[in-house]
Amino acid sequence: MSDFIKVSRDEIMDGKMERVLDFFRARSMWMLYYCTGCGAIELPPSMTSAFDMERFGLGPMATPRQADILLITGYISVKTLKRVIRSYEQMPDPKWVVGFGSCPVNGGIYWNSYATINQLEKYLPVDISIAGCMPRPQAVLDMFQKLKNMIQRGEAVGYKKYKLNYDWYKKNQDEVLNREEPVFREDELFSAPPEQISGEKITAGGNR
Amino acid sequence: MVIADFIPKNPGATLGFIVLTGIAAMAVGLLFMGIGRKLTARLQRRYGPPFWQSYIDVIKCFSRNSISHHYIMDLGSMMGLAGLLAAAMFVPVAGHLPFASTGPLIVILYLMPIGYLGMAMGVSASGNPLSAIGIGRALTLMVGYEVPFAVIMLSMIASFNTTGLLALHQIQQAGGWNLFTMPFGFIAAIIALQGMLAEKPFDTMIAPAEIASGPMVELSGKFLGMAFLQHAVAIFIETGIVVNLFLGGGRTIWEFLLKQFVLYMFAMALNGIYARYRVEQATRFLWFTAGSLAVVQLILNLLA
């Protein structure tokens, strides 16, 4: 994190005139339902009758051009990361990223998988995260209340962070998406077989 | 005929009246949209957004950065809104019009497609193929609902020898409402109104799950705000036309707004219940069912 540009709080927070518009932006947030992983199953209960989300002004929108919030729900494989970055860059300012579930925070239950990334913070500026696998609709609504307060105070400025620190984000993204070298050298592969669980010697062909 | 004949007697008041009508059309349309969302939510047994939600949505849209792909996209969006605002000038509200005119229905019915064609031009300049599909469906649907409306216009000519909405308003104030003397025409107009408003079952134009909201797929920021305002003015015009044709027009402005409101709430109630027709099913329904009711009305008017 040392290449991050340091700016003062006054430079990055919204000014007084913007706060008037932030009042309206906080009460009408449209989400892009990019349901990346299994966490998306908790969004329909939040939208329908019991935990009605529309009364806060939230609603689904079909394309990145019309949406304010990008919801990253669940794990992100490398293929998905490329498309999510493209969708994020297609959205007009001001925009916010919400990390939904444990997987964008620290990898979740797929922390030791070769195919999913561990920290979304390195590739996109996340404004607010919810822990949980999956978080319940009560947690989802609590998160949207907190995001609304952050926007009204002018503190949800992830998009400005992205623009000011674009080189740092791009370096991290290229490290994953445009890799040149293999991660393991020849001599770093395992040479011994993993431990047998039951102790029985099982060979090829199923002979015991 | 000199040029002085075309200048109104009191240009300042006329200009003020025109601006006031434009703002009122947008404000009333947005208010109806908000209350409509509340009604849909209550039909689905949830609370729904506050009734001023559409104003907040429009202000938020205008406060964002927008991305334009071509200068035709800017011009097309402005043309869309301008065409509909021009059509709104000819709808008499409780007998008042911004300038001296008879409120001819034919003028309104050719100024409204200027709105849609402007939107189509602007959106197809964005280059997204989904918008081309959406516009194809929207214009096909327009061919669908214009047919019953044209036949209703012919039946008005057959009965009253006029298509001026102002004259129809005055005739209905003297006699009874046309709702009772021309019931078939009223039912045909209600069905055609559902198509004009692009509400279910005739909302293939928007279709968010199929074509990513059709014509609005590339609109962001101020373009999306203008699309919302277009829809709001369209609501005002279309319900205003049907109120003037069949529901007596209204003695005061509040009565006029109340009748528009009841009509729009009925349309939103149908929207909450029905599923979506495909575009060829919708066109066929509008031509044969609504069209045949209008033709029956025309024949009754010619014989009487």
Place this chain on the structure above:
Amino acid sequence: MTRNALVERIEAETGIESRPRYSNQIEASVPRERIISFLSFLKTIGFEHLSNITAIDWIQDSTMEVVYNVWSYSERIHITVKSPVPRGNPVSFTCMGLWPQGRVYEQELHEMFGISFQGNPTQGPLFLHNWKDIPPLRKDFDTEEYSRRAYGYLEEEQ
């Protein structure tokens, strides 16, 4: 035909020893050169549906086993056919001629294990994006260490 009758018939006509396993399953192990003829024989005696092709990496024996799961709708019997290939030269033969859906399974095995199937035209990447290392489902690939090096862990950043 019952399961035991099928076992005897397979043994009689092809010479491959197969044994019953669990309630309605048969298991057989076939050398690499005879696998396609064995599978086409199975298709003639009523095993119409190829459910799955997968592989097991026996690193301590230096072989990889390609496993075909074939199901018979008419007899309601499942057969598991195992065919070992040497780990140093993992080449086998395609079964696309018998079942067209085998093409995708073989493409996945080529990407995840490195086994190539002669006769299959699509042996390129399927799921992994820009993959530069050895095939990841082999037993000498340490997936936890890969995740740590490529994507970082949250504790190390502080």
